[in-house]
Amino acid sequence: MRQNQFDKTGSLRPPIVVVLGHVDHGKTTLLDYIRRTNIVQKEAGGITQRIGASVGITKEGKKITFIDTPGHAAFANMRSGGTKVADVAILVVAADDGVKPQTKEALEYIFSAQIPFIVAATKIDLPSASIDKVRSDLEKEQVLFEGRGGDVPLLAVSGKTGQGIEELLEMINLVSELHEIKGNPEGVLEGVVIETGKDRRGVIISIVVREGTLRVGDQIVTDTQKAKVRGIFDFNEKPVKIIGPGEPALILGFSEAPSVGSKIWRLNEKTLIQKVDEKKKLTEIKLGEGQIATILKAKNAGSLEAIIANLPKEIVVLFSGVGDVNESDVFLAKSSKAKIFAFESKISGSVKKLAETEDIDIETFNIIYKLFERFDELIKKAQIEILGKAEIIASFPYENKRVAGCRVLTGKISKTDDLRLVRDEKELGQIKVLSIKKGKDNIDLVKQGEECGVLFTPQLDFKIGDVIISVRK
Numbered sequence: 001m002r003q004n005q006f007d008k009t010g011s012l013r014p015p016i017v018v019v020l021g022h023v024d025h026g027k028t029t030l031l032d033y034i035r036r037t038n039i040v041q042k043e044a045g046g047i048t049q050r051i052g053a054s055v056g057i058t059k060e061g062k063k064i065t066f067i068d069t070p071g072h073a074a075f076a077n078m079r080s081g082g083t084k085v086a087d088v089a090i091l092v093v094a095a096d097d098g099v100k101p102q103t104k105e106a107l108e109y110i111f112s113a114q115i116p117f118i119v120a121a122t123k124i125d126l127p128s129a130s131i132d133k134v135r136s137d138l139e140k141e142q143v144l145f146e147g148r149g150g151d152v153p154l155l156a157v158s159g160k161t162g163q164g165i166e167e168l169l170e171m172i173n174l175v176s177e178l179h180e181i182k183g184n185p186e187g188v189l190e191g192v193v194i195e196t197g198k199d200r201r202g203v204i205i206s207i208v209v210r211e212g213t214l215r216v217g218d219q220i221v222t223d224t225q226k227a228k229v230r231g232i233f234d235f236n237e238k239p240v241k242i243i244g245p246g247e248p249a250l251i252l253g254f255s256e257a258p259s260v261g262s263k264i265w266r267l268n269e270k271t272l273i274q275k276v277d278e279k280k281k282l283t284e285i286k287l288g289e290g291q292i293a294t295i296l297k298a299k300n301a302g303s304l305e306a307i308i309a310n311l312p313k314e315i316v317v318l319f320s321g322v323g324d325v326n327e328s329d330v331f332l333a334k335s336s337k338a339k340i341f342a343f344e345s346k347i348s349g350s351v352k353k354l355a356e357t358e359d360i361d362i363e364t365f366n367i368i369y370k371l372f373e374r375f376d377e378l379i380k381k382a383q384i385e386i387l388g389k390a391e392i393i394a395s396f397p398y399e400n401k402r403v404a405g406c407r408v409l410t411g412k413i414s415k416t417d418d419l420r421l422v423r424d425e426k427e428l429g430q431i432k433v434l435s436i437k438k439g440k441d442n443i444d445l446v447k448q449g450e451e452c453g454v455l456f457t458p459q460l461d462f463k464i465g466d467v468i469i470s471v472r473k
Helices: 027-040 070-080 101-113 131-139 165-178 267-283 301-309 327-336 349-357 368-382
Strands: 016-021 053-057 063-067 088-094 117-122 154-156 190-199 202-211 219-221 226-228 231-233 248-252 263-266 292-298 315-322 339-343 362-365 385-398 401-414 418-423 426-438 441-443 445-447 451-457 467-472
Touching: 016 027, 016 101, 027 053, 027 088, 027 117, 027 165, 053 165, 063 165, 088 101, 088 131, 088 165, 117 131, 117 165, 131 154, 154 165, 219 267, 263 267, 292 301, 292 327, 292 368, 301 315, 301 339, 301 368, 315 327, 315 368, 327 339, 327 349, 339 368, 349 362, 362 368, 385 451, 401 426, 401 467, 426 445
Parallel strands: 016 063, 016 088, 088 117, 117 154, 292 315, 292 339, 339 362
Antiparallel strands: 053 063, 190 202, 190 263, 202 248, 219 226, 219 263, 231 248, 385 401, 385 467, 401 445, 401 451, 418 426, 418 467, 426 441, 426 451
């Protein structure tokens, strides 16, 4: 029996990677080479095409799960259904051919999925191969490469000779670490169907687990079907008792095959998620400038009514209820980016742990005027005029410092602005711009939609996904 060695608090998991590109640009050859490499490394295990996924292993022994569905129908179906399956994409472009119609289609999938990607210039062993052509063609499609104002890596590879394959696996691992791709084996189960089939054992479903742990005997459901897991097989088709975050598996138990792209939940957890979704639909409100989304819980109805009756107009209540703060409150706060305020309500240890895992703040109060003082404080912060926002999408070393690769989301960012560094709506500190670069040019201003490199002081410990906000008090 395979041991569960996952970090129970949520840790980096194997990234799930989709390989996309034009029909003859070497996707299959690339994955075949990765398969052969790992079959030779017998201690790492072989790979079967039948499971719908491949597992690559870096020289350090770290696993990478590749979605390996022909035509990538699964990926297309999942995107159209709003399901996120892949963490990272590899865009394959033949270095002797350049960008083709399906390359552009693949780029649309990647941009709509909003996932990081790496460009693999394949067939680099051919005499007519030109990595410069690949770079030039893709820059015309708004792809911004590392060292040229963006964060997209470009690697030269060959699925025939193996050139660049190790570097590609290492780059995937680096990108997944930068984006902190994590999974919590004790979290709510979330799997995605990537392929279906049938043999003498019955209906076989190929899945990848994004979150939680699937066990033999679990009652699982999709939107339309229910099953008891009779068997689980890992990527070597060896029977196992459990499968964890980032791992592919074959499962037995369904009487009919669900659709490719379907989500899989544990039965009791789907009910919880549906309740959260219902709350969100019933209470979804568009926030105006300076308004703050909140979830209110109170020990009794009288206290809750008194709080709601005296709320400033800037405090928008998405959901309110009497009783303890529970798991569905945390999930709702995560999905709607709301703050949770509890007045004399209890919070169990398991809910506190969940809130910590999901990075949700729960603020508790026993004195009502202290609660309203907190509201006033938040309102004052929200009333600062925002001139522009930029997301940090990359990090580059510069001498003994780090340069933040940024994309301006709204407004503008100027060298003379008063700036704040923000993570998950929490201010990390005030910063000043030392320089802004676009390509090799020093500039003073970047506008919405533009990308640049920003060197600022003090050197706060920024991460990809943090936001730089330009404000006027």
